[in-house]
Amino acid sequence: MLSLSAKNSTLIFLFFTSLIHLSISAFAHADDESGLLAFKKGIISDPSGILSKWKSGTDCCTWPGVSCQDTNRVTLLQIFGQSNTPNGYLSSTISPSLSKLKELNGIFLQHLGNISGPFPSFLFSLPNIQYVFIEYNKLSGKLPENIGNLSKLSALSFAGNRFSGPIPSSIGGLTQLTQLNLDHNLLTGTIPASMKALKNLSTLTLEYNKLSGAIPDIFSGFNNFYVLELSHNKLSGNIPGSVVALAPKIRFLELGHNALSGNIPDFLGKLQALDTLDLSWNKFSGTVPKTFSNLTKIFNLDLSHNSLVDPFPQLNVKGIESLDLSYNKFHLVNIPKWVTSSTIIYSLKLAKCGLKLKLDDWKPVETYFYDYIDLSNNEITGSPVKLLTGQIIWNLVFGKVPKDVAGLRMLNVSHNHLCGQLPAMQFTASAFAGNDCLCGSPLPACKA
Numbered sequence: 253m254l255s256l257s258a259k260n261s262t263l264i265f266l267f268f269t270s271l272i273h274l275s276i277s278a279f280a281h282a283d284d285e286s287g288l289l290a291f292k293k294g295i296i297s298d299p300s301g302i303l304s305k306w307k308s309g310t311d312c313c314t315w316p317g318v319s320c321q322d323t324n325r326v327t328l329l330q331i332f333g334q335s336n337t338p339n340g341y342l343s344s345t346i347s348p349s350l351s352k353l354k355e356l357n358g359i360f361l362q363h364l365g366n367i368s369g370p371f372p373s374f375l376f377s378l379p380n381i382q383y384v385f386i387e388y389n390k391l392s393g394k395l396p397e398n399i400g401n402l403s404k405l406s407a408l409s410f411a412g413n414r415f416s417g418p419i420p421s422s423i424g425g426l427t428q429l430t431q432l433n434l435d436h437n438l439l440t441g442t443i444p445a446s447m448k449a450l451k452n453l454s455t456l457t458l459e460y461n462k463l464s465g466a467i468p469d470i471f472s473g474f475n476n477f478y479v480l481e482l483s484h485n486k487l488s489g490n491i492p493g494s495v496v497a498l499a500p501k502i503r504f505l506e507l508g509h510n511a512l513s514g515n516i517p518d519f520l521g522k523l524q525a526l527d528t529l530d531l532s533w534n535k536f537s538g539t540v541p542k543t544f545s546n547l548t549k550i551f552n553l554d555l556s557h558n559s560l561v562d563p564f565p566q567l568n569v570k571g572i573e574s575l576d577l578s579y580n581k582f583h584l585v586n587i588p589k590w591v592t593s594s595t596i597i598y599s600l601k602l603a604k605c606g607l608k609l610k611l612d613d614w615k616p617v618e619t620y621f622y623d624y625i626d627l628s629n630n631e632i633t634g635s636p637v638k639l640l641t642g643q644i645i646w647n648l649v650f651g652k653v654p655k656d657v658a659g660l661r662m663l664n665v666s667h668n669h670l671c672g673q674l675p676a677m678q679f680t681a682s683a684f685a686g687n688d689c690l691c692g693s694p695l696p697a698c699k700a
């Protein structure tokens with residue numbers, strides 16, 4: 253009984269409060285409307301009419317991209333460019349009048365194509381701002397020294413802009429951050445050690461910048477970390493020891509295309525949740541640690557273009573999806589069993605890996621998903637005919653595959669010791685160049 257009447261009175265209470273709410277919130281706060289209209293006025297080109305329904309005299313809480321929550325104040329602004337429409341972009345700078353939206357909690361201005369100008373300083377005037385995603389636009393200039401003042405931020409992304417200069421060390425003041433994306437900009441300098449205060453981070457993406465120096469040893473106590481992407485920078489030195497602290501949860505560790513050196517540390521084998529490990533195009537030397545046999549969940553492994561040597565450990569991975577070990581100092585001789593037995597592999601790159609097998613003897617259990625095979629620069633013998641016309645990849649080459657599988661797009665068996673007449677197929681001559689006695693289109697015709 254008691255609970256029933258409690259429920260009823262709650263319902264009555266809700267009914268009245270929503271009446272009151274309706275009567276006062278018929279229109280949003282005047283500051284919010286004028287702030288948004290000034291933002292619209294600043295847009296010099298909106299060819300697909302993204303903001304065409306933003307009209308004075310209508311409730312701005314009903315405008316596309318604008319949300320108000322419970323109050324009559326705008327809490328969320330979300331404008332997405334339409335990458336599938338050629339004119340789905342906006343041209344402008346971001347009007348500082350957005351600082352009038354005093355209760356704004358999240359701002360998402362994504363893929364707008366032609367939004368330029370400096371760092372949006374109006375963010376400093378928004379006391380409740382927690383989510384900032386101003387991504388894939390053309391903002392430029394430096395990140396402000398006092399960026400750490402935005403201390404309520406939970407997530408910050410300026411990915412895909414043209415910011416240059418250093419990452420300010422005050423960024424360590426953003427201790428509530430769970431996500432920080434500054435990838436695809438022109439940032440220089442080092443990764444600030446002050447980031448060690450960002451213990452709640454789960455995602456840090458800084459790839460495709462010009463960052464240099466060592467990766468700071470800052471990761472101890474990062475207990476919720478899933479994604480570390482630092483590839484395509486100019487980072488040097490070793491993989492720091494505190495990366496082991498990311499072990500329980502980290503799934504993506506991408507450090508490729510830098511100038512990192514030293515051995516691959518044994519402790520990487522402790523990152524047992526890893527799905528993707530990219531250490532390619534660095535200067536790593538020595539062997540691949542035996543501990544990698546514990547990386548049973550790895551799907552994507554790229555160690556290509558380093559100076560790694562034998563022996564390569566036996567992995568216990570259930571199914572690899574993509575593997576690239578090309579251009580190291582390996583002498584693998586055979587394609588490892590854990591590769592041949594994968595039922596989900598789509599990309600295999602073992603160029604210059606010291607393979608010495610007979611091509612006819614390579615019998616992958618599943619070729620269904622293959623779309624990329626590079627076995628160039630090895631000592632593979634035999635004829636590719638069986639590979640191309642036998643059961644092995646016949647279906648992929650000749651298109652007898654289900655529509656959702658693209659088929660083999662790229663094959664390279666150049667610079668081996670293959671012989672024989674090629675069947676008709678779509679690959680170019682360079683895929684077969686430098687073999688002992690291959691012939692037939694796309695190579696010169698076979699002698700009668």
Ligand SMILES: *[C@@H]1O[C@H](CO)[C@@H](O)[C@H](O)[C@H]1NC(C)=O
Nearest residue numbers: 296297343344345366367368
């Ligand atoms: C992009 O914006 C700039 C000024 O902000 C303008 O001059 C230029 O014409 C715009 N480009 C397109 C494709 O609209």
Ligand SMILES: *[C@@H]1O[C@H](CO)[C@@H](O)[C@H](O)[C@H]1NC(C)=O
Nearest residue numbers: 376377396398399400401402
């Ligand atoms: C940033 O914070 C510092 C100290 O916390 C304060 O002195 C300064 O005025 C703030 N700057 C801005 C732009 O809010």
Ligand SMILES: *[C@@H]1O[C@H](CO)[C@@H](O)[C@H](O)[C@H]1NC(C)=O
Nearest residue numbers: 426427428429449450451452
């Ligand atoms: C991390 O998040 C928890 C709640 O999820 C919060 O209590 C804690 O204060 C945060 N840590 C920092 C350093 O802000």
Ligand SMILES: *[C@@H]1O[C@H](CO)[C@@H](O)[C@H](O)[C@H]1NC(C)=O
Nearest residue numbers: 521522541542543544545546
């Ligand atoms: C794999 O992990 C187990 C348990 O953590 C450990 O005992 C074992 O030594 C590891 N194996 C290798 C090769 O590191």
Ligand SMILES: *[C@@H]1O[C@H](CO)[C@@H](O)[C@H](O)[C@H]1NC(C)=O
Nearest residue numbers: 628629664666667680682683
């Ligand atoms: C095959 O690999 C060689 C390098 O060994 C390269 O020169 C050639 O362009 C590649 N061909 C194709 C089709 O990828």
